[in-house]
Amino acid sequence: MMRIATSLRLLPSLLTLAWRNLWRNHRRTLVMLSAIALGVWAMIFMTAMMRGMIDQMVQNGLATLPGHAQIHHPDFVRDPSVVNRFAEPGGELLAALEQPPVTAWAARLRVPAVVASEYASRGVTLLGVDPAAEAALGSLPGELVAGRALQGPADAGVVLGESLAQRLETAVGRRVVLMSQDPDNDVADRGARVVGIYRGRLEGDEERFAYTGRDSLQALLGVEGEVTEAAMNGPDYRRVVAWLPDIRRAAGASLSVQPWQTLNPFLASMLGLQDGYALVFMLVVFLVLSFGLVNTLVMAVFERTRELGLIQALGMRPGLILLLILMESLWLLLLGLALGNALALATLWPLRDGLDLSAVAAGLEMMAMGTTLYPLLELSDMAMASAVVVGLGLLASLLPAWRASRLAPVVALARD
Amino acid sequence: MSDIRCRELCKTFRQGEERITGLDRVSIDIDSGEFLCLSGPSGSGKTTLLNALGGLDRPDSGSITFGGRRIDCLPRGELADLRLREIGFVFQAYNLVPVLSARENIEFVMQVQGVPAAERHRRSLAILAEVGLEGLADRRPPAMSGGQQQRVAVARAIVSRPRLVLADEPTANLDSHSATRLMALFQTLNREHGVTFVMATHDPRVMAFAARRVSMEDGRIVADRVQEPCAPEPA
Structure with missing residues (x-):
């Protein structure tokens, strides 16, 4: 206890002494500082870029349809057909969906269907939507390349993906036949005019999803006032588990409410992977740094062997010598961290409006990304980089510090 | 009873294949308040004995008692x-810490001792002021002469009123005037x-000031005599 008290009492003096020792060899300190600052910059900058990329993939993935959470009939995931439908939200559930933290929601009819033109037919997922609600949710197809969008839930027209339209050899103004099964497993079909052609965020989406008005699809299948899916968004897709229990309570036991992580485990795994990747990347950068750091401290100890022997001779306990060397390392690490963080902020700030990656856009689109990358700087990443650098830096400094504390005073004092 | 008692101290060093005798069965008693010098040629064992007395080095055998307490087997701390x-x-x-000023070098030991800042x-x-450096408190060692640095080192050694001061060739790098002062x-x-x-000294000027002179050769005490010391010069 007394030794700890002595160490604490001497801490300000040791910090001063360590600070001055640090600047005895300006050049070496500056070189090491630059290396640490660059390492920290790389940790934060690259993690922000990677996180921005993953974030965009997740956001695009969620916007494609899932939203941040969805409500279904409990059997819908196992059998996604119109058999497993439920009444459009009302009462307590509607009240919960209409207030924060829910920022937008949409109820839709989602059924497997066949779209047939006079030349070909394709299996699709037919979505009966309320265009206004879907627009608020951000889940309407990305870009309309021909025709118009759906004008309301009663719109009987159909909007096809560009790729699907090409395969069906159809175009805006032409008629196609929509076929699906009604709840009694009878075929329900009707003709529909192609009113719009969209370009999807992913080519696969263009072939997979066809859109029509929700009311018209309900009428076709004889399920007026019923839907198979209600999707909703909150303020932040990462925090969905915080507010989902309220929706579950409002939905009641007869409905299943699932977050996007359950609906799309691939996207969820991307986020988990990103956290792991960030840590591994930081550890690798630190490993490179640690060689320089340990070398700097070993040199500092070697050059000051006589002086370290002197302060031991004057009565400084070995533990305090160890603390002194660790303080020098701490200064170096904290300065490097401050510089590295400042550098990362300075380089990320100009990119806040996005980095244009259109030159490699084709590759990025395959990864469900847009052509502009928005770096995502998270405080937790800065904290993790700081913890890795300080924590492991001090750990790496223990060896030279321990060696300094074990110097025999008489041998150290005899060193030239 | 003597303040310091050394009995049968032996210490050898290895230099390449050769073993060198630093201390060879040295026994000596030093009373409190003595003013003693160890003299002898280089390699006679003066510094080795000084280091052993100060706990900087351990003898291979023998015992050292300081104020009634065995110190030759104490742990490092x-x-x-x-x-x-x-x-x-x-x-x-x-041997001053170059990044500390004269005052900070002197305060260093007191700081570790836990003396309050104002008292330090x-x-x-x-x-x-006592060593004649009142104007150099904030000067760092590289900006001081050898004599000034040595006086700072002396000030540091005595500022916390130790019972024992061990000085190894304290005048070796000083001019005659500084050495006498x-x-x-x-x-x-x-x-x-x-x-x-x-x-420990080779310097006859130092020997002349001592009240007791112990001569060493080949790690042994060969003479131990009391003498009339030089009187300090009037200030």
Whole structure:
């Protein structure tokens, strides 16, 4: 206890002494500082870029349809057909969906269907939507390349993906036949005019999803006032588990409410992977740094062997010598961290409006990304980089510090 | 009873294939308040004995008692505490911490001892005045002459009033005038404060100031005599 008290009492003096020792060899300190600052910059900058990329993939993935959470009939995931439908939200559930933290929601009819033109037919997922609600949710197809969008839930027209339209050899103004099964497993079909052609965020989406008005699809299948899916968004897709229990309570036991992580485990795994990747990347950068750091401290100890022997001779306990060397390392690490963080902020700030990656856009689109990358700087990443650098830096400094504390005073004092 | 008792101290060093004898069955008693010098040629064992007395080095065999306590087998931490509280060191090559000012160098030991800041400050300025360096409190060692640095080292050694001051060739790098002033200072501290001084030296000027002169050769004490010391010069 007394030794700890002595160490604490001497801490300000040791910090001063360590600070001055640090600047005895300006050049070496500056070189090491630059290396640490660059390492920290790389940790934060690259993690922000990677996180921005993953974030965009997740956001695009969620916007494609899932939203941040969805409500279904409990059997819908196992059998996604119109058999497993439920009444459009009302009462307590509607009240919960209409207030924060829910920022937008949409109820839709989602059924497997066949779209047939006079030349070909394709299996699709037919979505009966309320265009206004879907627009608020951000889940309407990305870009309309021909025709118009759906004008309301009663719109009987159909909007096809560009790729699907090409395969069906159809175009805006032409008629196609929509076929699906009604709840009694009878075929329900009707003709529909192609009113719009969209370009999807992913080519696969263009072939997979066809859109029509929700009311018209309900009428076709004889399920007026019923839907198979209600999707909703909150303020932040990462925090969905915080507010989902309220929706579950409002939905009641007869409905299943699932977050996007359950609906799309691939996207969820991307986020988990990103956290792991960030840590591994930081550890690798630190490993490179640690060689320089340990070398700097070993040199500092070697050059000051006589002086370290002197302060031991004057009565400084070995533990305090160890603390002194660790303080020098701490200064170096904290300065490097401050510089590295400042550098990362300075380089990320100009990119806040996005980095244009259109030159490699084709590759990025395959990864469900847009052509502009928005770096995502998270405080937790800065904290993790700081913890890795300080924590492991001090750990790496223990060896030279321990060696300094074990110097025999008489041998150290005899060193030239 | 003697303040320091050494019995049958032996110490050998390895130099390549050769074994060199540092101390060969050295026994000596030093009373509190003595002003003693160890003399002898290089390699005679003076510094080795000084290091053993100060707990900087351990003898291979034999015993050292300081104030009735065996110190030759103390752990490193306790030896450090002993040096901190009881012993002041003056080395041949000044050995100041170059990044600390004269005052900070002097305060260093008191700081580790836990002396409050105001008291440290007062005592360091007083001792600097005592060694004639009152105007150099904030100057760092590289900006001071050899003599000034040595006086700072002396001030550091005596500022916390140790029972024993060990000085290894304290005048080796000083001119005649500085050496005489330093010895006069040692003598004053010895007489006025009762501090025990043990000095290893080749320097006849230092030997002349000592009240007891112990001669060493090949790691052994070959003569131990009391003498009439030079009187300090009037200030």
